[in-house]
Amino acid sequence: MRRLAVTVLLLTAAPARAEEPPDAAKPEAAVDARSWNLSGYVQPQVGMTYRPDGLPRDRFEVGASATAAGIEIQGEPWQRWSYDVHLVVAGESREVVTGVEVVDSNGDGVADDVSTDSELSPTLLVERASITYQPVALFGVVVGQMRIPFTAQEQSPQTALMFPQRSGPNEVFLRGPDLGALAVLSVNGDLLRASLGAFNGTGQPIGESEERGLVYSLRVDANPLGPFPFGEGDLERGRLRIGLGAGFLYYPASVYDASGYLGSRIRDLRASASFRLAARGAYLQAEVLRRQRTDSLSSRPVIATGAYAQASWFLPVRSPVGWAPIARIGYAAEDQGFAPRDTLFLEGGLTVYPRPDDPDALKVVAQYVGERRLTEGEDAHGAILQLQLTW
Amino acid sequence: MVVSLAGCIDTLDPGEHGVMRYFGEVRGAAPLALLPPIADRDGNVYVLYGGRELDTALAFVGRAGGGWTSGCSLHKGDSRGAHFWIGRAQDRAWYWSGDALVEVVGATGSCKAVLDKDPASNTDLLFLGVVPSVREAPSRTTTVAMFQSPEDRLPYQGVIDLGLGRYSEIHRFEPRDGVEGVTVLGTGGDGDRGVMLVSYLQGGSLVVEGRFLDAEGATTAVAPISGGDPLALGQDAVLGQLEVDDSGLVAGLLIDGSMVLFDENGGSIGSFALDMTPVGVHRDAGGGLWLVGESGGPVVARLGADGRPGGSTSWSASTDADAALSGDVTVLDDRTDPRRYTTWHDPRSAIGSYPFLSAAPPLVYAEDTTAWLFAGPSYSVGGEPRTAVALAPVGISYP
Numbered sequence: 093m094r095r096l097a098v099t100v101l102l103l104t105a106a107p108a109r110a111e112e113p114p115d116a117a118k119p120e121a122a123v124d125a126r127s128w129n130l131s132g133y134v135q136p137q138v139g140m141t142y143r144p145d146g147l148p149r150d151r152f153e154v155g156a157s158a159t160a161a162g163i164e165i166q167g168e169p170w171q172r173w174s175y176d177v178h179l180v181v182a183g184e185s186r187e188v189v190t191g192v193e194v195v196d197s198n199g200d201g202v203a204d205d206v207s208t209d210s211e212l213s214p215t216l217l218v219e220r221a222s223i224t225y226q227p228v229a230l231f232g233v234v235v236g237q238m239r240i241p242f243t244a245q246e247q248s249p250q251t252a253l254m255f256p257q258r259s260g261p262n263e264v265f266l267r268g269p270d271l272g273a274l275a276v277l278s279v280n281g282d283l284l285r286a287s288l289g290a291f292n293g294t295g296q297p298i299g300e301s302e303e304r305g306l307v308y309s310l311r312v313d314a315n316p317l318g319p320f321p322f323g324e325g326d327l328e329r330g331r332l333r334i335g336l337g338a339g340f341l342y343y344p345a346s347v348y349d350a351s352g353y354l355g356s357r358i359r360d361l362r363a364s365a366s367f368r369l370a371a372r373g374a375y376l377q378a379e380v381l382r383r384q385r386t387d388s389l390s391s392r393p394v395i396a397t398g399a400y401a402q403a404s405w406f407l408p409v410r411s412p413v414g415w416a417p418i419a420r421i422g423y424a425a426e427d428q429g430f431a432p433r434d435t436l437f438l439e440g441g442l443t444v445y446p447r448p449d450d451p452d453a454l455k456v457v458a459q460y461v462g463e464r465r466l467t468e469g470e471d472a473h474g475a476i477l478q479l480q481l482t483w
Numbered sequence: 484m485v486v487s488l489a490g491c492i493d494t495l496d497p498g499e500h501g502v503m504r505y506f507g508e509v510r511g512a513a514p515l516a517l518l519p520p521i522a523d524r525d526g527n528v529y530v531l532y533g534g535r536e537l538d539t540a541l542a543f544v545g546r547a548g549g550g551w552t553s554g555c556s557l558h559k560g561d562s563r564g565a566h567f568w569i570g571r572a573q574d575r576a577w578y579w580s581g582d583a584l585v586e587v588v589g590a591t592g593s594c595k596a597v598l599d600k601d602p603a604s605n606t607d608l609l610f611l612g613v614v615p616s617v618r619e620a621p622s623r624t625t626t627v628a629m630f631q632s633p634e635d636r637l638p639y640q641g642v643i644d645l646g647l648g649r650y651s652e653i654h655r656f657e658p659r660d661g662v663e664g665v666t667v668l669g670t671g672g673d674g675d676r677g678v679m680l681v682s683y684l685q686g687g688s689l690v691v692e693g694r695f696l697d698a699e700g701a702t703t704a705v706a707p708i709s710g711g712d713p714l715a716l717g718q719d720a721v722l723g724q725l726e727v728d729d730s731g732l733v734a735g736l737l738i739d740g741s742m743v744l745f746d747e748n749g750g751s752i753g754s755f756a757l758d759m760t761p762v763g764v765h766r767d768a769g770g771g772l773w774l775v776g777e778s779g780g781p782v783v784a785r786l787g788a789d790g791r792p793g794g795s796t797s798w799s800a801s802t803d804a805d806a807a808l809s810g811d812v813t814v815l816d817d818r819t820d821p822r823r824y825t826t827w828h829d830p831r832s833a834i835g836s837y838p839f840l841s842a843a844p845p846l847v848y849a850e851d852t853t854a855w856l857f858a859g860p861s862y863s864v865g866g867e868p869r870t871a872v873a874l875a876p877v878g879i880s881y882p
Binding site: 143145146147150205302347349350351352353355356384386388389390391392393395427428429430431465468469470472 | 492493494495501502504522524526547548549550595618619620621622623815817820821822847848849850852876
């Protein structure tokens with residue numbers, strides 16, 4: 093989505109406006125002119141998965157995946173106040189239990205099992221629903237539902253990802269949006285960008301979980317050679333840019349038992365470090381991630397480590413069709429405090445841009461996905477063909 | 484990142500225990516008929532009350548976030564008791580008790596017998612031997628077992644799909660001609676391969692073999708076992724489990740005090756002059772084998788490359804864990820909500836004379852940590868003693 097990148101950089105795009113005097117009595121027509129802006133995308137996808145060690149039923153699968161579509165509405169109805177709503181609709185993607193039946197296989201009146209019926213149903217996800225207040229160019233506050241800016245990849249717009257999905261290691265450490273607030277500091281046109289936030293940590297509204305606490309987030313990105321948006325690729329084939337970043341999440345929480353009394357306390361610390369480089373169509377991004385979670389009851393820490401590196405090369409802008417080879421390698425070690433489970437991710441492919449002068453508008457990604465479960469000694473190989481159209 | 488990688492994690496030192504969680508009372512006085520607990524990936528812990536002399540079993544499940552359930556008492560057969568936990572997956576664990584293989588779910592504490600009956604003939608299936616290893620893979624969750632129905636003259640061995648409750652890749656016991664009375668003396672494994680010590684009658688002679696099994700349930704090697712008094716060794720003659728070291732050497736302590744040692748080429752049963760009363764054979768995190776026992780205190784003796792036990796030495800982790808029990812110990816009672824704390828005076832190891840001193844090996848709870856059971860106050864019901872028991876993570880190491 094072309095305009096999502098604009099949203100992410102809203103705070104850096106604001107200086108000119110921030111210098112305008114407060115305008116509480118803005119004319120009605122002027123308010124309407126910038127009160128909303130609609131954009132969206134559609135991502136149909138077909139795929140194939142081959143699991144050589146799977147059961148015969150699971151060994152080979154081919155077909156269309158659920159098509160995702162996103163709609164985003166952005167606007168600045170009043171000076172210094174803006175909003176961003178990003179909804180994602182995925183067809184037939186969530187399994188819903190529609191019936192439950194108790195199984196008494198020996199007729200003794202005691203339930204031996206439970207049989208369920210389920211159906212797939214469409215889902216509507218709120219990727220982002222936020223309001224931004226930007227009192228000065230240097231500083232702004234974002235409140236609502238959004239992705240926590242823990243990693244570089246979490247800050248990339250859905251449509252600007254290099255691959256159809258975020259990296260496997262990234263998904264191990266943080267998944268989906270959360271509810272909270274973020275204070276953002278942007279220095280000198282994003283040469284230095286820092287954010288400090290507090291989120292629910294559960295991805296759910298308060299009161300929906302037995303865990304009570306807040307996730308405190310800190311993210312610092314330095315772009316010493318100039319602004320460097322988080323879109324994964326160098327579609328502008330610009331000059332050399334470098335981005336260094338680090339993110340931290342701290343989640344102290346109390347877990348209450350069913351009677352409402354304190355059960356245990358948990359402390360979850362996650363950290364990430366990122367490096368990004370782009371120049372003349374070449375793009376490189378690498379991140380390292382770490383998680384440590386302890387609690388007052390178990391004496392068993394949850395430890396995970398992950399890393400990935402991905403690269404692309406966008407060629408050339410002036411030909412009828414632009415294209416970019418893409419590659420990614422990732423590694424995740426989960427459950428290191430108990431029984432380590434290591435996974436290696438290997439991905440590669442080609443992205444074709446039928447409109448290289450406006451590459452974000454239309455692209456086709458053909459991708460190989462390999463997942464090697466090192467601990468269990470099993471592999472899975474997949475291929476994905478995704479078409480993305482933005483409007 | 485540096486802060487995260489630098490630590491912020493408090494791990495238990497050898498002999499140090501974490502929060503003691505009081506989960507219930509069991510029959511008897513310490514040492515009790517309890518087996519070393521197991522934990523799943525979600526952090527749920529499982530306790531099995533039972534032993535080779537009891538024809539019953541009772542499982543307790545402690546949820547990762549607190550709270551306990553109990554009531555699962557599935558067991559089959561009256562000629563053999565509970566063996567051990569064979570393994571765990573993400574949110575459940577399986578135990579082998581008598582001739583039954585039982586799945587226990589961590590979140591609910593519910594349990595069910597795996598393949599209690601043959602799906603094809605609806606006859607009873609008896610698990611003669613189960614390899615103590617669960618292979619949890621994306622494709623399926625399995626173990627390897629030897630099983631038989633009352634109608635079968637010879638048992639089968641194969642893969643047990645623990646998720647589906649089905650068997651596959653089954654192989655009938657070989658040899659078949661003139662063979663009868665197949666008996667499993669003990670089982671073991673190291674995750675990659677399973678082993679079974681079996682005996683059978685062939686042409687009137689008693690044959691004892693060590694059998695190596697792969698993850699597909701196929702026999703990869705048969706090791707003839709000589710020596711000892713095989714006629715005196717019956718079903719479940721191995722105390723605890725057979726342990727396999729990194730080189731493929733298999734060791735087990737037998738009920739008569741002798742040891743069985745073999746590799747893929749063969750082995751023998753024999754006795755050694757020991758300066759301890761042996762209790763069982765354990766494997767440490769590095770793959771080394773240890774004979775554990777008692778000699779005025781907990782002691783261990785490392786098994787050499789040929790399996791012979793070396794000189795015994797004091798087991799400091801066990802001694803330290805035992806010393807930490809003196810005096811008043813705070814115990815969390817989280818059997819029901821709201822949870823509360825109580826104090827036990829001079830609790831002691833609920834299994835064996837000292838912590839970690841058991842025939843079945845202590846199982847991994849966390850890195851360099853096992854979960855162990857501690858006996859608290861006892862009382863009498865109709866003249867029969869009952870003892871309160873708690874579980875705690877304890878740091879463990881071998882010298």
